[in-house]
Structures are given as structure tokens and as C-alpha cells.
Amino acid sequence: MSPNTITLPAAADFHLHLRQDEMMRMVTPMVSKGGVSLAYIMPNLQPPISNTEQALTYKKELEQLAPNVTFYMTLYLSPELTVDEIRKAAKAGVAGVKSYPRGVTTNSDGGIENYEIYYPIFKAMEEEKMVLNLHGEIPSDPESDICVMNAEERFLPQLEKLHKAFPNLKIVLEHATSKAAVDMVKSLGDTVGCTITVHHLKLIVDDWAGQAHHFCKPVAKYPHDRQALQEVVTSGHPRFFLGTDSAPHPSHTKETAHAHAGVFTTPLVFPYLANIFETLGCLDKLENFACHFGKKFYGLSQKPEFENATVTLEKTETDVVPNQFHISEDGTPSSYGAVVPFWAGKPLGWKITKHF
């Protein structure tokens, strides 16, 4: 029988989008509300975070909005990035560099396709112990039968090649969605990790067929792919850890002819996970997945005053996921619209009753 109350260390989210402006001011204070005290921040802003100074400025903004969260920053990989900038970023505590294939996700038009031009960058990152974060998809190409359903699997040889070229470079395959990706990461060395989102543990392709709020990139795939993700977290594999890829979009940009890609989970990360892990019968694996494996892989820690922060979750039969969150600092309706969270309106079974 499952417990009715669980107390865990605050979680670490190793893949998070906190946006800019009003959206940032709304979402950032929700990080700790979802039970997360360490957040690894993606650089795909407009313009992208491409140098140390931008990263530090952004970090300062986030820290002011959420002083109880420890933020780690990333740079956006592009041909403009220099080895000198990598050295400088590493000294300033920037933790990683994120690579997006061209055109695959939000604000990734400046992304990359051929990694070899970046080998001097990767070598410097390896030396500086910075982490390479890969959005692991090949751009769709009907001529080669590449589409959103196999774009991740077709990317995996690139991951393998990079790992062989830079065996000491820490590489994270972000938001894995396929059995092929799980198998590949497992087969590689200890310097290769993998984030798994909340929503990909729940969704398959049917769930985003006509359902804009479940549409994200990479798209959720076959039932057997979801099963592989569930099995690897159930097994407690230490190189697979939480990265929510929570990506808020105003609902009017989702419920429209061309929906933006992204699922919003930040306000309820821990309750979602408790629900999922309980359903999978592996609540005992939740702590390592959400709190420890990622930090251990990265070698990162919270600010000292939050080292021992904990979160208490309790069972609830009445609470449901809010239908929407208004895009405003105080939660009141605004001209920016609202964001519809994952599983809106549905009961989760768990709520957070004690924060840090």
C-alpha cells in the first residue's frame, strides 16, 4: 500500500523554460511551488542566450523572482560561439551549452545540423567540464523518410559519434521519447545522461492527435516507447533523471490552427510525478529520479541554505489541476492570456502541503 504522506528533498529540474517578460514573471515563482529548488535553464529566448553576460543578466532576473531556487544557466550553441566564450562562461558558472537542430523547436531557427564545426567548442567544454545538452532530433526530410515520429531515433548515431569523439564530455540527451533513445543512452558510457519529462511518461501519439495542449517537440510516440521510458525510471537507472521541458505558451497560441509546441508542468511537478510513479508502482524510485541522479550526473548542488530543503506531499481526493494560470504576476486575468497546464481539470491524487 502506498503511503498517504511523503517527504522528499526538493527536486532538481534539469530542463526548464522560464521565458521572458510577463510570462517569466508568472512562471518563475511557480518553480518552487512545484517542489523544485534547482533549475537548469534553457537558453532559447528571443534573442537566444549566446554569451556569458546575457546568461548572467538572465540568471539575475530569475533569482530576483525566485530567491529560493538555485539556477544553472546554459548558452545557445551557434557558429558565433567561441572557445574564449566557453572559457569565460565556465569561469562564470554557466553549466552547459544547448544544441538545437535547425527549426525543430521554439526559437531554434538558428540551430545546428552538422556538429563537426563545433569540435573545438566541445573540446573546450570537455576541458572546462561544461555539459552538452542535445535536443536529439534530425530535421524532418520526407526524401529520407524523416518525420516527427522517427526524428529522434534518426538522431541517435550523432549522439554516439559525439560521445566517441569526446568520451570525457558530459552529454545529456534531452527529453527522450523513444525506446531507441533509452537503449542508446544505456549502451553508452557514464558521461552520457538523459532527461525524461513528466508528460512523456504519460503520453503517446494518440494524446496529441488533435489535442494541442499535449503537442510538444519531440512528440510523444508509440505505446512501446512510453513503456521504455516508464521501465527505465522504474528500474532506477542513475543516468536517467528529471528534466521537465516545461514550456508555457499562452492558450491562444495552442488552441489555434498552428499550435505552439510545449507542455506546461512547472506548477505541479512533484504531484504529477507522485501520481505517475505511484501508478507505475515505483514511488520508492521517485526520490532518486527527481532529486539525486541529475545533481550527481552534473556534479551540481543547491545554494547552501537550501541544501536540506524538503517537500511534503499528501494524498488528496478533491484537488484537481487548475484549468489555467493567468499570465500575470499576481495570478489575476491579464491581456497576455493564460496558460493551460498539463492534465488541466483532472485529479492528480497528490498535493504539496509543505514547501521549502
Add this chain to the structure above:
Amino acid sequence: MSPNTITLPAAADFHLHLRQDEMMRMVTPMVSKGGVSLAYIMPNLQPPISNTEQALTYKKELEQLAPNVTFYMTLYLSPELTVDEIRKAAKAGVAGVKSYPRGVTTNSDGGIENYEIYYPIFKAMEEEKMVLNLHGEIPSDPESDICVMNAEERFLPQLEKLHKAFPNLKIVLEHATSKAAVDMVKSLGDTVGCTITVHHLKLIVDDWAGQAHHFCKPVAKYPHDRQALQEVVTSGHPRFFLGTDSAPHPSHTKETAHAHAGVFTTPLVFPYLANIFETLGCLDKLENFACHFGKKFYGLSQKPEFENATVTLEKTETDVVPNQFHISEDGTPSSYGAVVPFWAGKPLGWKITKHF
């Protein structure tokens, strides 16, 4: 070089949804506007068309709205359908019976899963020369790794089994979307035909990822699947013919959290097809695909006065697909909303300049 003008017989659409009420009154007069003079009508109304009387009443409504179109009617396969009703329907000129797997498409909750209970019905249909129209998808079932991407392929053994049990029963696999379906139909006997829609000749999974107006059931699949559809029409295979599955939905039921499934092509069937066949380099195959193969397979013909109806298409560099069609008889805005057609706002290259 392609011609600038083509004159063809009016087309036959062997899979069409004309709905009810205001939507029916808007869509039905558009059938001939799209160049179609023979329309084979699906029975998934609310309630479904389940007996001869309902079919004839519906047919009369449609004929009043479009006297220049020859309508053939179908019944909805359900456990209530009797052998006597099949005899009666055949005598009244009802052409076929449509089978929907449970829950797979619009108004298919009463659909079926196990065909053997229908064998007496199918035997009577075989004797009466009625056609069995199959929505060829198995309901999704994650336990068996069945989802929208493989639901058609997983259905195909049912088609094969039915054909072997009733070799003289004409069976049409509707709206094929996969290479597996094309291969299966080709491998079976001359009593098995296959409709292909306009939109499945153009779309792949990427096109409905987050794009509600491209979302339909069965969903568009991999590039190699689209290629198989394109190749079979390019080859001029006589058992593959036009069935648009044009399925209008008000745009507010598409651009929302849970989009209805269906693509609307009725008003521009022939211009869409001219564009597609020209792009495929097989304009010479358009006439058989759109006008002759279906009628020959079914053994059906137009009303005598429209036997020689023709449609003339001309190239245009200026015309684009309308952004929407208001749901009203006179085309003015109404409280019912509007339907967004396939390829809204895009140039087609062809327009109809002479109707029948």
C-alpha cells in the same frame, strides 16, 4: 509541359460526408462546385443512417439541395441491422454498408470490432451486390502497442480475412493512409477496392502535429506511406480511386483543445487533384482516378442527363483557396461559424471555369 486547360468528365467521390441541418445545406451545393457529379454518402449522422427509410429520406434532402448530383447511399453497420433490411435496402438502391470500428471516428461510438457476428449480413450483401465499406482501423490499445500510427496496418488482416470469407463481396478499404494498406489491397482480388483522399496524397504526420485543420482519422503517416499512395495513383491501378472523406467541422471545433477529426475538400476537389497530379507528373492519370475507376468498381453511373457532364479546369496564378466558408446557405456569416478548407489561403494553380 502541362496543358493550361483540361476538360474532364465530372468526378465521382466515393466517400463523402455531407452532415445534417445547416452544415448540410451549406456543403451539399458545393459538391458540384468542386467538380463532382456522383457522390457516395457516408451514414455517420446523429443518429446514424441505419435503415432504408432513413437513407431514402436523407437522399431526398440531398437531391433537393443538389439536383445536378447523383447520390448513392449507405447504411451504418451495427448489430441492429438485419438481413431483411439488407434485401430491402438493395431493392431501394442503397449501394453499400459502412463499418466503423468503435470510437475511431466522428459519431462511431456504435461501431463494431468483431466481424463474425455480421457474416449473415455480409452474405446477404454479397448476394444483393451491395458493397462493404471499411473504415480500416483497429481501436487504439496501448497494451498491444496499437495507436493511431499503426491502427490501419493492424486492421489489414481483418480485410484479408473478410475477402477470403466473401470473395464475391465487393469491399472497399476506405481512405488508405499507409504503404501496408496499398500493398494489401494490391495483393487481394478484384472485388477489393480502395479509396484515397485528396489530403492523404499531400500530408504526413508532421502536417497534423499541432495543425488542427490537417488532423483527420486515419491520421496521415510517414513520408514513405504518402509515397506509396502517390505511387499507386501514378501507376494508374484501377482498384484505387477517389473518395475524398471530406468532413467539414466548424472551425471553433478544430481550433480548440480537443479538435474534431476531418479535412474539408469538397468545394475544390478537382483543383486540388489537378495540383497534386500535376506535381506528381501524372495529370494523364487524373481522369481515371477521379472519374472512371470508382464507377467501374462499383458498377454505378450518374443520372442519364449527367452522363456526359464535363468540367473544365484552367491554370490560375492568382486564385487562392478561401480562408473559410461560412456555415449558411447563402455564404454570409452565421451563428454556426465557418469551415476552414484544406490548404486555406494557399494558391492551387488550377480553378474550375466550366461546370455541368
